[in-house]
Amino acid sequence: MVARILRKREGFTLIELLVVIAIIAILAAILFPVFAKAREKARQSSCSNNLKQLGVAFITYSNDWDERFPSSVLDPKATPGDQASIWSSAWDQQLSQNVKSDAVFKCPSNSLKKYGVHQPKPSTNTQHKRVVSYGMNDQLLGVAKSDAKPADRKTGKGVTQAAVSDPAGTILLAEFRKSDKTASCAEASPNIGCSSEIHVNFHVDQAGDANAFNEDKWNADWGVARDIHSGGLELAYVDGHVKWKKLLATLGGRDPKTAFTATAGIYPGNEWMTQNSQ
Secondary structure (H helix, E strand, O other), X not given: OHHHHHHHOOOOOHXXXXXXXXXXXXXXXXXXXXXXXXXXXXXXXXXXXXXXXXXXXXXXXXXXXXXXXXXXXXXXXXXXXXXXXXXXXXXXXXXXXXXXXXXXXXXXXXXXXXXXXXXXXXXOOOOOEXXXXXXXXXXXXXXXXXXXXXOOXXXXXXXXXXXXXXXXXXXXXXEEOEOOOOOOOOOOOOOHHHOOEEOHXXXXXXXXXXXXXXXXXXXXOEOEOOOOEOOEEEEEEOOOOEEEEOHHHHHXXXXXXXOOOOEOOEOOOOOOOOOOOO
């Protein structure tokens, strides 16, 4: 009799199983978001390290070229192998000799695989693609603030370090998504819609969209990657340091409607502009 009773107690009752399943479900609900945040923090840390390496590469390049930043021009009409193609190389191509690997150009949190052509045309029509998750602030390329979306530029040089009033408060690189709402970034030829330049008057305020700085309504699929890491993005500054910020914080506390309006040639506190302090 005792043996039969013990055998009956070898298994779990249905209620006991349901209790165990419920406990596991509760633990999973608590721990999975924690694990997801931990993974994202690791990706963000990797992204920050990428930007630090690129910041050093920019400084090295600039010091080698009379303290001038690299140019960044894409000309789809350039003939393969000609001099125009060389001058038409994007900034990441010019920095490629100063980094250890192409991996530093890719943020692990950015799912965009084919960002566009970022290497000058070789002697054949074959294009090389480098995945680039970061955009260079076009104010360091001497682009006029009034130029909402520059056409393909065939000439132009990066500005000098002396042209930046506050290197520690001026953005050099920012995380970037598609250059345009409708851009297809898997094309075989250079395309201005898939460039690696951040046109401040187009990509930061999303072409004047009233919701560009509204976290509840903005379109995060194109332009500056405004919420790619915990509601903000990693930024590299001209002096080489890297910092996470919310997009609105890059305007120095100014109203987005007036932040890009100069006062006596100065954009006080606006980290996207080269002249942002006295």
